[in-house]
Amino acid sequence: MFRRPRFWFASGTLLIVVAGLAAWLVYQHHAYKHFAVHEPGMVYRSGWLDAEVFRELIEEHQLRTIVNLCEPGELTPEHWSSQRKAVEGSGARLVTLSMPMTVSLTDREIGQHLEILQDPDSYPLLVHCQHGVTRTAKFLAMYDIAFRNMTARDSLAAQPTFGRDDHNVHVRAFARDFEKRHRELYQAAVPQKLDILRE
Numbered sequence: 001m002f003r004r005p006r007f008w009f010a011s012g013t014l015l016i017v018v019a020g021l022a023a024w025l026v027y028q029h030h031a032y033k034h035f036a037v038h039e040p041g042m043v044y045r046s047g048w049l050d051a052e053v054f055r056e057l058i059e060e061h062q063l064r065t066i067v068n069l070c071e072p073g074e075l076t077p078e079h080w081s082s083q084r085k086a087v088e089g090s091g092a093r094l095v096t097l098s099m100p101m102t103v104s105l106t107d108r109e110i111g112q113h114l115e116i117l118q119d120p121d122s123y124p125l126l127v128h129c130q131h132g133v134t135r136t137a138k139f140l141a142m143y144d145i146a147f148r149n150m151t152a153r154d155s156l157a158a159q160p161t162f163g164r165d166d167h168n169v170h171v172r173a174f175a176r177d178f179e180k181r182h183r184e185l186y187q188a189a190v191p192q193k194l195d196i197l198r199e
Contacts, residue, residue, distance in 0.1 A: 031053050032053060033047035033049060034132035034133065034160075034162050035132075038159070041124060042124055043125055043127070044061060044063070044127075045128065046128045046132045046136075048132075054083060055086050055090050058090040061126070063092050063124050063125060064121065065092060065093045065095060066093070066127075067116060067126070067127040069097060069135040070130055070135075074130060097112055101134070101170065103173045104173075104174065110142070110178070110186065113142055114142065117142065117143050117147060120196055132162075133164075134167075134171055137168075137171045138170075138174050141159075141174070142178055142182075144158070145175070145178055145179050146182055146191075147193065148191060156172060
């Protein structure tokens with residue numbers, strides 16, 4: 001006679017706990033969109049985050065540089081303005097350096113990306129595009145190949161695909177192309193540039 005109210009109370013409590021956990025997980029997914037540690041203490045990745053989340057991550061990981069790979073006009077002017085205020089207001093540097101959605105970049109474009117990556121003062125850094133998947137993976141493949149002695153295959157295998165079966169065909173082609181050409185064309189981009197940070 002008295003067991004039924006206890007059952008409903010326990011069931012209701014469990015339902016509230018499960019709903020709360022689900023809501024928290026949804027919030028985490030949206031607030032920290034595709035956030036991941038690429039190399040601890042050095043490189044982090046994400047999709048475009050809200051301003052307060054950028055502030056939080058800058059403080060938590062002592063980030064010195066945020067690299068935004070989006071095209072100008074890709075999101076609203078308010079997105080760009082709030083990001084700039086959040087990043088610069090937190091004492092970090094914001095670098096806007098678009099990553100074309102093509103298989104190969106021009107030497108000038110690659111040179112601009114490598115200039116950021118080979119500068120020890122850029123680290124720790126967080127790189128992002130709108131979703132934190134395709135363009136971010138290309139940027140990180142450049143980093144892994146040039147500054148971690150990884151192959152294109154190993155770099156992409158180590159990167160999350162965020163629910164996809166594999167990386168975009170353009171990402172794979174770009175990484176292979178960069179691996180073939182970087183030693184010949186970008187001889188200054190070598191792992192030793194960052195040795196001071198890893199000792």
